[in-house]
Amino acid sequence: MGKSSAAGVDNTARRVWDKEEYAEKADKREKEAQEAEETALDIKKRKRLERDPLHQGLIVERSTLKMREYQLDLTSRIGKAQVIGLNTPLSQQAGYYCSVCDCVLRDSQSYLDHINGKYHNRALGMSMTVEKSTVEQVKNRLKMHKETASASNPEDYLPDGIDRRLAEAEAAAERERQERKRAKKEAKRGAEGEGEEGGGMDPDMMAMMGFGGFGSSKK
Numbered sequence: 001m002g003k004s005s006a007a008g009v010d011n012t013a014r015r016v017w018d019k020e021e022y023a024e025k026a027d028k029r030e031k032e033a034q035e036a037e038e039t040a041l042d043i044k045k046r047k048r049l050e051r052d053p054l055h056q057g058l059i060v061e062r063s064t065l066k067m068r069e070y071q072l073d074l075t076s077r078i079g080k081a082q083v084i085g086l087n088t089p090l091s092q093q094a095g096y097y098c099s100v101c102d103c104v105l106r107d108s109q110s111y112l113d114h115i116n117g118k119y120h121n122r123a124l125g126m127s128m129t130v131e132k133s134t135v136e137q138v139k140n141r142l143k144m145h146k147e148t149a150s151a152s153n154p155e156d157y158l159p160d161g162i163d164r165r166l167a168e169a170e171a172a173a174e175r176e177r178q179e180r181k182r183a184k185k186e187a188k189r190g191a192e193g194e195g196e197e198g199g200g201m202d203p204d205m206m207a208m209m210g211f212g213g214f215g216s217s218k219k
């Protein structure tokens with residue numbers, strides 16, 4: 001307004017925006033972005049179906065959720081160093097690798113969440129429904145636990161309810177502590193003894209020369 005810096009040149013006449021054309025372009029760009037997003041989702045969906053035995057026709061019905069029959073090993077790689085490059089296969093990257101779903105989880109918590117989750121268990125041909133237990137099954141289970149409890153060595157328990165192994169471990173720790181104390185004392189005494197000797201000189205000779213041992217002078 002008023003006097004602009006572009007004095008003398010009036011180019012407003014040439015500035016005609018083709019609104020329709022740009023609206024079209026914007027629409028097109030938006031659509032493309034949406035399509036790209038959909039394909040990423042589609043890929044995920046496709047992979048999910050590829051890993052699902054039900055969708056591959058390998059099974060007719062999903063089984064109910066079953067108990068894990070192997071021991072989880074979450075700690076085997078703790079404290080280990082590993083070189084990871086761009087081309088390192090997924091199974092050797094940092095974290096927990098799931099061979100069923102071919103994915104890496106970054107920590108034990110998310111790994112546990114994954115292997116207990118729907119995606120993973122569906123890939124194993126299971127649904128998330130849990131089989132209803134009968135009274136008989138519960139009874140058998142309780143009986144089994146009772147038997148395993150009574151099978152543990154009764155000598156491990158002292159009459160006053162203290163575990164013998166625990167008491168022994170405590171005694172061993174105490175012994176070790178005393179041992180260390182004694183070793184420390186001896187080392188100290190040894191160092192003082194060296195000082196007294198004054199580099200191998202005879203104590204009598206040193207006394208004659210007018211200076212007593214360094215160690216004895218302390219007293």
Ligand SMILES: [Zn+2]
Pocket residue numbers: 098099100101102114115119120
């Ligand atoms: Zn998995």
